[in-house]
Amino acid sequence: MHIPDGLLDPVTTVVLWIVTIVVLVFGFKKIRNSFEDEDSEKLIPYIGVLAATIFAFQFVNYPVPGGTSGHLVGGTLVGVILGPWAAVVVIFMILIVQSLFGDGGITAIGANTFNMGIIGGMVGFYIVKLIMMGLNKTNMEKEKKVTIATAIGSYIAIVLAALIAGIEIGIGGAIPMSIAIPAMVFWHLIIGIGEAIISAFIVYFIYKTKPELITTEEILGVS
């Protein structure tokens, strides 16, 4: 999913950088507000540790049938734990460090943050919220509801991010859009299963061990 340098055309690269910077500015403001509301002495290291964990998890490539591998993106997962704005900021920080390791391009950080942070994190979070509205009508325990919603939401978000990445690559002209979009969606329909399982497992594990770490219950409308 990490777009390398030299793949996108300059216009797409600049436009996605601008969109990402605007969202990041709003994201930092929202996080600053939460610092005032909550015990920020705990929140700062919590964000840092979560970013480090997701960063390391993204290096763990699991085999996928067809000679491909997949890895956790974690946008929706961070969104469910810390909120949609923090998800974009965390994914942006991770992508900067990863670009130092050659995983994703430095000029493509804007595009990668758009795909994995804004689509994967922010849109993924609101998909989870939408699913929660349906699940809240059931009698399930809240941790099961959030776990199921996270699994489905992260799966849809990863496929959606792949679709958007396919469009960006198609616009860039490296591959015709008629090939890029179906190919990206096809592979991520398979890879997304791993994303859903890992994200759901982590959320369920946090609920069972330290549920107060999930800071978005109010926004998600968990009942």
Added chain:
Amino acid sequence: MVEFEKYKWPILTVVIIIVVLMVMIAVGFAIGILSEDPDGLERVLINARGEEWLESLPSPWEPILGWIESDYVAGIVGVFLSIILMCVVFYAIIYLKKK
């Protein structure tokens, strides 16, 4: 001045998590649980244009870090740059918060 002593443990935790997971990844590759195959996007690009084309894409790092020839040196430089970057981010967050 920011008190680094106060945030020593969060910074250490970040570094320890990265080191432990990097060891886990190395072991995972060594015993074959993990995969060295290309990921979804790389697979699409390789199928469409070939592996050589993918590796020949221009990188802005080349003029700056092109002198590094060993993968091990590149890895060590990457870890150091990452730690410096994370410390700068922590410093900025703490500094802005105090301000």
